[in-house]
Amino acid sequence: MGFGSVLKKRLIACLDVRDGKLAKSVKFVDTRDIGDPVEKARQYYEDGLDELVLYDITASSDNRSILLDVVERVAREIFIPFSVGGGIRSVDDATRLRMAGAEKVNVNTAAVKDPNLIAECARAIGNQSTILSMDVRRVEATESIPSGYEIVINGGRTPTGIDALEWAKRGEELGAGELVVNSIDADGTKEGYELRLTRMLADAVSIPVIASGGAGKPEHLYDVLTEGRADAALVASMVHFGEYTCRGLKEYLHNRGIEMRMRY
Amino acid sequence: MIVIVDYNAGNLRSVKRACDAVGVESTISPDPETVVRAERIVFPGVGAAPSAMETLRRTGLDRALREAFDKGTPILGICLGTQIVLDASEEGDQTCLGLIEGKTVRFDLQDPLLKIPHIGWNAVEIVRPHPLLEGTESGDDFYFVHSYYPSPESSSDVYAVTEYETPFCSALGRRNLFATQFHPEKSGRFGLRILERFARWDGSAGD
Numbered sequence: 001m002g003f004g005s006v007l008k009k010r011l012i013a014c015l016d017v018r019d020g021k022l023a024k025s026v027k028f029v030d031t032r033d034i035g036d037p038v039e040k041a042r043q044y045y046e047d048g049l050d051e052l053v054l055y056d057i058t059a060s061s062d063n064r065s066i067l068l069d070v071v072e073r074v075a076r077e078i079f080i081p082f083s084v085g086g087g088i089r090s091v092d093d094a095t096r097l098r099m100a101g102a103e104k105v106n107v108n109t110a111a112v113k114d115p116n117l118i119a120e121c122a123r124a125i126g127n128q129s130t131i132l133s134m135d136v137r138r139v140e141a142t143e144s145i146p147s148g149y150e151i152v153i154n155g156g157r158t159p160t161g162i163d164a165l166e167w168a169k170r171g172e173e174l175g176a177g178e179l180v181v182n183s184i185d186a187d188g189t190k191e192g193y194e195l196r197l198t199r200m201l202a203d204a205v206s207i208p209v210i211a212s213g214g215a216g217k218p219e220h221l222y223d224v225l226t227e228g229r230a231d232a233a234l235v236a237s238m239v240h241f242g243e244y245t246c247r248g249l250k251e252y253l254h255n256r257g258i259e260m261r262m263r264y
Numbered sequence: 265m266i267v268i269v270d271y272n273a274g275n276l277r278s279v280k281r282a283c284d285a286v287g288v289e290s291t292i293s294p295d296p297e298t299v300v301r302a303e304r305i306v307f308p309g310v311g312a313a314p315s316a317m318e319t320l321r322r323t324g325l326d327r328a329l330r331e332a333f334d335k336g337t338p339i340l341g342i343c344l345g346t347q348i349v350l351d352a353s354e355e356g357d358q359t360c361l362g363l364i365e366g367k368t369v370r371f372d373l374q375d376p377l378l379k380i381p382h383i384g385w386n387a388v389e390i391v392r393p394h395p396l397l398e399g400t401e402s403g404d405d406f407y408f409v410h411s412y413y414p415s416p417e418s419s420s421d422v423y424a425v426t427e428y429e430t431p432f433c434s435a436l437g438r439r440n441l442f443a444t445q446f447h448p449e450k451s452g453r454f455g456l457r458i459l460e461r462f463a464r465w466d467g468s469a470g471d
Contacts, residue, residue: 005387006427007378007408008385009384050384050385075278079285079452079453080452099275099277101277103278232384261385263405
């Protein structure tokens, strides 16, 4: 048939949500509100965003119903896939978010504490809806962390002694359908994604890898989608403050020869 | 009124929300009688063919869908729903509904850099016009999530193809049944347009 369509690389925007309001974390500690997540989601959707992540950074777990409400409102406004992460501790949490309208669910800290959660989520909501999100920091390579990258939890504060490469493979085996690789070292620096880490993990697993942390310029996205072998690039502050638009980033990547979804 | 078939396979509410967004009335129902009497049917689904077929048989929804198909009710299949309208699926070596001759097969990729599932946005090429594809152009991107794809026996049942190393059927149909491997409810405006057209479709393939 010689049609030659290809799977596009994805531009994903992450909205950090706290108590139902939008926040953008800087280095995982200082955060400030920048608006209404539903409005922002709608704006990005209209502007050609390929996928959205809502990341709940609400400190207490009492406010989960506020998050569910945000998820439901976002689901009524945008008709592209979106996932929810942050504080998901059980299959029930995952199922509720799915029912509220999230296409996919990100598990992170709770999965490190109980890896079975990945398998349970995959059974309950499907592999394609179960994303393993991992926060990773660079360390000296040792016998127990041979890759030189360690998994950290609780928003990057707690080291685990777990090797990131091993964890990625394990996550795939347990049934994760996609991997979000977030570099704690690069996060908030705007100096580019951790290319070596992203590529190492993308080469090690056969599920799609979403690169996260460090995007500050359009070329950073280009680099991680080529050299870093990521299937998708996640951005946050680059687009949140109006410095760049989703459309503009996609045009830039498209003009540099990366296959993107350009008509919508 | 569109009846969205509830057989415990995936997020049906996202289909309902998409119908709401384009102003089309819909209801989610697991009841075979409701499906048989429906004015139109959306048959969605995400998950595995064996458990889906098991549920359809146990609930009698398999017979209801066959009956609706035979009497000419417009039906829109989505993703897993599309795969199981064929005779059989390689997934669990499963006998399926057999509304259209053909088989659902697994991607067998040579390129180690290509991932399975095929997740993300990919384009369609329209190989045969269809009322539901009016306004859709070859090259338009839709959202896919799948490891298996439908392979109808007759090329006259294929309406669109997409390439993922190998070309595969991304939209198929016959008479009052039209079915997509991609997710119209997750494909932005291009996808919503197909749902809008489906809500007005008289069930004839137009050829």
